[in-house]
Amino acid sequence: MQRNPAAFNANAAEALRNADMQSALRAAEQGFGAKRRKSIERLPEFDALCDQAAAIKDHVLDHLDVYLERFEAQVFATGGMVHWCEDAQSARAKILALCQSVNARTVTKGKSMVSEEIGLNPFLEANNIRPIETDLGEYIIQLADEPPSHIIGPALHKTKDQVSDLFHDHHRKLGFPHRVEEGEALVGEARAILREKYLSADVGVTGANFLIAETGSTVIVTNEGNGDMTQIFPRMHIVLASIEKIVPTLEDAATFLRVLARSATGQEMSVYTTFSTGPKRKGDADGPDQFHVVLLDNGRSRMLATSQREMLRCIRCGACMNHCPVYMAAGGHAYGATYMGPMGSVLTPHFDGLARAQALPFASTFCGRCESVCPMRIPLPRLMRELRNTAHDARLTPARERLWLRLWSWIAQRPPLYHRLARMGLPLLGRLARGRGRFAWLPLASGWTRTRDFPAPQGKSFITQWAARRTPEK
Amino acid sequence: MNDERMAILARLQSTLGPRAARERAAEARLKALRPNLVPARGQLRGEAARAQFIRLLRENLASVSEVAKAEDAPPRIADYLASISAQGPLRLAGNPWLAALPWGRTDLQPVTGQVRESDAVGVSVALCGIAETGTLMLASGPDAPSGLNFLPPVHIVLLRAEDITGSLEDGWTRLRLSTNGRTPRTVNLISGPSRTADIAQTMYMGAHGPKHLHVMVVADDG
Numbered sequence: 001m002q003r004n005p006a007a008f009n010a011n012a013a014e015a016l017r018n019a020d021m022q023s024a025l026r027a028a029e030q031g032f033g034a035k036r037r038k039s040i041e042r043l044p045e046f047d048a049l050c051d052q053a054a055a056i057k058d059h060v061l062d063h064l065d066v067y068l069e070r071f072e073a074q075v076f077a078t079g080g081m082v083h084w085c086e087d088a089q090s091a092r093a094k095i096l097a098l099c100q101s102v103n104a105r106t107v108t109k110g111k112s113m114v115s116e117e118i119g120l121n122p123f124l125e126a127n128n129i130r131p132i133e134t135d136l137g138e139y140i141i142q143l144a145d146e147p148p149s150h151i152i153g154p155a156l157h158k159t160k161d162q163v164s165d166l167f168h169d170h171h172r173k174l175g176f177p178h179r180v181e182e183g184e185a186l187v188g189e190a191r192a193i194l195r196e197k198y199l200s201a202d203v204g205v206t207g208a209n210f211l212i213a214e215t216g217s218t219v220i221v222t223n224e225g226n227g228d229m230t231q232i233f234p235r236m237h238i239v240l241a242s243i244e245k246i247v248p249t250l251e252d253a254a255t256f257l258r259v260l261a262r263s264a265t266g267q268e269m270s271v272y273t274t275f276s277t278g279p280k281r282k283g284d285a286d287g288p289d290q291f292h293v294v295l296l297d298n299g300r301s302r303m304l305a306t307s308q309r310e311m312l313r314c315i316r317c318g319a320c321m322n323h324c325p326v327y328m329a330a331g332g333h334a335y336g337a338t339y340m341g342p343m344g345s346v347l348t349p350h351f352d353g354l355a356r357a358q359a360l361p362f363a364s365t366f367c368g369r370c371e372s373v374c375p376m377r378i379p380l381p382r383l384m385r386e387l388r389n390t391a392h393d394a395r396l397t398p399a400r401e402r403l404w405l406r407l408w409s410w411i412a413q414r415p416p417l418y419h420r421l422a423r424m425g426l427p428l429l430g431r432l433a434r435g436r437g438r439f440a441w442l443p444l445a446s447g448w449t450r451t452r453d454f455p456a457p458q459g460k461s462f463i464t465q466w467a468a469r470r471t472p473e474k
Numbered sequence: 475m476n477d478e479r480m481a482i483l484a485r486l487q488s489t490l491g492p493r494a495a496r497e498r499a500a501e502a503r504l505k506a507l508r509p510n511l512v513p514a515r516g517q518l519r520g521e522a523a524r525a526q527f528i529r530l531l532r533e534n535l536a537s538v539s540e541v542a543k544a545e546d547a548p549p550r551i552a553d554y555l556a557s558i559s560a561q562g563p564l565r566l567a568g569n570p571w572l573a574a575l576p577w578g579r580t581d582l583q584p585v586t587g588q589v590r591e592s593d594a595v596g597v598s599v600a601l602c603g604i605a606e607t608g609t610l611m612l613a614s615g616p617d618a619p620s621g622l623n624f625l626p627p628v629h630i631v632l633l634r635a636e637d638i639t640g641s642l643e644d645g646w647t648r649l650r651l652s653t654n655g656r657t658p659r660t661v662n663l664i665s666g667p668s669r670t671a672d673i674a675q676t677m678y679m680g681a682h683g684p685k686h687l688h689v690m691v692v693a694d695d696g
Contacts, residue, residue: 024674024675027674027675028675031675043513043515044513044514045511045513045514048511049510049511049513052510052511056510059499059503062490062496063490063496063497063499063500064486064490065483065486065487065490065493065496066493066496066497066500067500068482068483068486069483070500070504078657084478084479084482085478086478086481086482090478134682135672136670136672136673136681136682137670137672140672140673153671153672153675154672155672155673156675158673158674159674160673160674160676163673163674183673183674183676183678184678184679186673186678187670187673187678187680187681188680190681191680191681191682194682195591195682198682199591213500213504214504214507215657216657217657217661223668223669223670223671223681224668224669224670224672224681224682224683225624225668225681225682225683225684226681226682226683228620228623228624228662228683229624229625229682229683232620232621232624232660233621243482248500248503248504249503249504249507250507250646251507251508251509251510251643251646252510254509254510254641254642254643254646255510255511257642258513265671268530268607268608268665269607269609269663269665270665271534271664271665271666271667271668271669271683272662272663272664272665272668272683273609273662273663273665274660274661274662274663275657275660275661275663276659276660277657277658277659277660277661278659279659280614280659281615281658281659283615283616284614284615284616284619284659285568285588285589285614285615285616285617285618285619285621286588286589286614286619286620286621287614287620287659287660295482297478297482301482301485301486301489302485304486304489304490305485305488305489
């Protein structure tokens, strides 16, 4: 599969033929959907909380400069440092410099999509620093040398058998000679191997679900506890976060926490929610000596000036992809980008350029489920539709497609002609279907008819029927 | 580096417009620290809060016991550890309340100081319990290493019944009071033992943190 959003169609076709991938996706589809529904049924205030959370994020975006500066001042006041980075390259260089300042050889990492966004791991490796992913899903795909296929379940596409093989291949030389198949045993192997890494790493890098302006705290949520081990034991804790992660107060964070886990995994709270503020204090029994926050813009401040700014409300819960029929058929790798599913189809064109990513906003049926489950009320179909329009206007879509659209719009803007053609065409199509009511094959529609029948028009057009029904009433 | 800071802030300001009014609005919000909507289940108090707190923790696969007096805790901990066949060093957070408990009445020989990989059991004290979601709030400090909450495979948390509160917002109020407004390095919200669903979306316990979380609610702290 190609790591290129332009290859979406080819990638998706490949994914549809991959039986392992399809069985993993079927399990995910049922699991995520049912768990989310159940947890929401238990909280009557859920919708009101989502409205509030979305409103808070809008408030934050309207005051983003002020809150970022307050956050920075609070991090500084508690003994930490904030590093502002315009783009991926700058953030990578900053993190490398910080690691080198303590002669780091190994870096343990908590799960961070922003780290994927800036391509941190290959960069550190190229500079002789070994990044070790500690979230079990991230650990699995690091062994497999694959990108995450889901923002909260990075190894969602892997079957247990595949994980067994991977672990056997990599753990053989680490004192685990036998291939294990039981889930508990697999988790146990990773646990044993990573424990030692937590304790010996020089630097721990985590992401952040939220940055709190009031206190200068960074917040992560996990179920494994890996993000905590990553930041407690090394000398330096680096938090990599994008600028829109700000929330004003601890009270506001509480509101977001109520909708985040429910939307993501259907939990009421993740097992571990951790607020980290500065380095360890004088007299503290443990904690890092140094605390650094690398704040990444990477196009977000520009996005804020566009009609797509609602996307910056996203809290990365993954509900949109969990409920997307296209994602659940094609899987995350098909998108060829860091972020996948509906949220990725909006974000990727902003990060990679619409010329490279124009296929993604078209990877939607516009069924609207993503918008209906989004806790931040992001109008994802509208945002994708805007990107489609922009791609069309910039002539990034296939020339033949634009020609057909032009012909269609020319006819559709001439109602008499349109209706005449429809009156002629409908009975003709109906006769061609020879009373079967469907076509097994239709010229120019082979993309549809290859896998299913196309329904034939039945009877008269809506306009004709409407006219006939209205007349007698008058 | 400073150039990048300036460039990002300048871009934001040119999009967002004049700063003075926006600064006032943000300051007002930061000062008010006003809770947003707190669900009804987060507004429980007293016995109802305690019952929900315990029920939700158990739902999240923690075990919970209740003792009438703090001095009953060590024997109950010994019983609990025997029930899960836990063996090995038991490390206490350097909390004076914990240190004062009559450990001598049991065979347990607790140690204090830096948490080690070989520790089998960690014992901490929670700042408060949040009934809304069955969540413990633990704050780091000289008496409370956060490593103790994660490294040992068994984590035991003592909590005074009077410290069970309704919502996370109530928890923030207690935290600000207890730390004089100085946020500790680490605040851990813990709602169960460690788990993962990263292998074939099946839940397995004890991913990296503790495999067992046992919460002991102490009715009377005398």
